[in-house]
Amino acid sequence: MFCWIRLEYMFNSDNINVSDVDDHNWQDFQKLTNEVLHSNYPEALFNDCGARKHLIHFSKIVKVKGNVIAGAKAYSVTSLSGVKNSTSNIVPLATYIETIVVDNRYRDKGIGTYLIELIEQESQNCFTPKIILHTPKNNTKVIKWYLMKGYRIQNTVEGYYSATELDSKYSPDAFLLEKDL
Numbered sequence: 652m653f654c655w656i657r658l659e660y661m662f663n664s665d666n667i668n669v670s671d672v673d674d675h676n677w678q679d680f681q682k683l684t685n686e687v688l689h690s691n692y693p694e695a696l697f698n699d700c701g702a703r704k705h706l707i708h709f710s711k712i713v714k715v716k717g718n719v720i721a722g723a724k725a726y727s728v729t730s731l732s733g734v735k736n737s738t739s740n741i742v743p744l745a746t747y748i749e750t751i752v753v754d755n756r757y758r759d760k761g762i763g764t765y766l767i768e769l770i771e772q773e774s775q776n777c778f779t780p781k782i783i784l785h786t787p788k789n790n791t792k793v794i795k796w797y798l799m800k801g802y803r804i805q806n807t808v809e810g811y812y813s814a815t816e817l818d819s820k821y822s823p824d825a826f827l828l829e830k831d832l
């Protein structure tokens with residue numbers, strides 16, 4: 652496990668902190684994500700702090716000297732099994748990583764690793780030993796990063812990003828990546 656203490660040491664513990672996304676900071680997370688991905692993801696994707704719709708609802712930001720420099724959002728996806736209309740039979744199928752971004756200036760310091768390991772830990776704590784995510788097919792460096800972390804390419808989803816306002820440098824086709832924990 653990548654250690655938070657190592658990051659605190661690297662940044663001087665007073666300068667770095669991790670916190671939940673809330674009503675006061677979701678706009679900073681939206682701004683960072685759209686800057687990093689050159690996208691135009693809407694408010695609705697970030698401003699759902701009060702509404703816990705999923706068994707696993709992970710939404711965190713990392714700040715350095717008060718500025719949001721990284722963030723990640725993930726939630727559980729469920730499948731209905733067994734008896735019809737019985738909510739007790741809703742079982743988590745996997746944890747879906749919707750966003751994980753680190754400001755360019757803070758890459759390669761272990762912050763992304765810290766966030767993805769937090770998500771994996773949370774998923775395991777909730778008895779959901781699978782993580783899934785989409786990423787553009789040509790997001791080569793990031794795909795390599797996921798492969799290094801034990802993720803594997805499960806599928807290609809053609810046109811997955813067609814309806815999304817994502818930078819045109821990204822392929823509209825996505826890889827579905829997954830990892831069994």
Ligand SMILES: CC(C)(COP(=O)(O)OP(=O)(O)OC[C@H]1O[C@@H](n2cnc3c(N)ncnc32)[C@H](O)[C@@H]1OP(=O)(O)O)[C@@H](O)C(=O)NCCC(=O)NCCS
Pocket residue numbers: 687688750751752753754757758759760761762763764765784785786787790793795796799
């Ligand atoms: C993917 C992403 C989140 C990774 O974040 P990161 O903080 O740079 O990740 P890490 O620092 O943990 O790991 C990156 C590399 O640094 C290395 N590293 C980790 N800790 C390190 C440290 N303390 N010192 C130096 N290098 C370190 C890792 O081994 C890794 O090596 P690699 O370059 O061979 O892959 C980041 O690149 C990003 O925001 N990309 C753009 C957004 C994006 O596409 N997100 C995914 C959407 S699905």
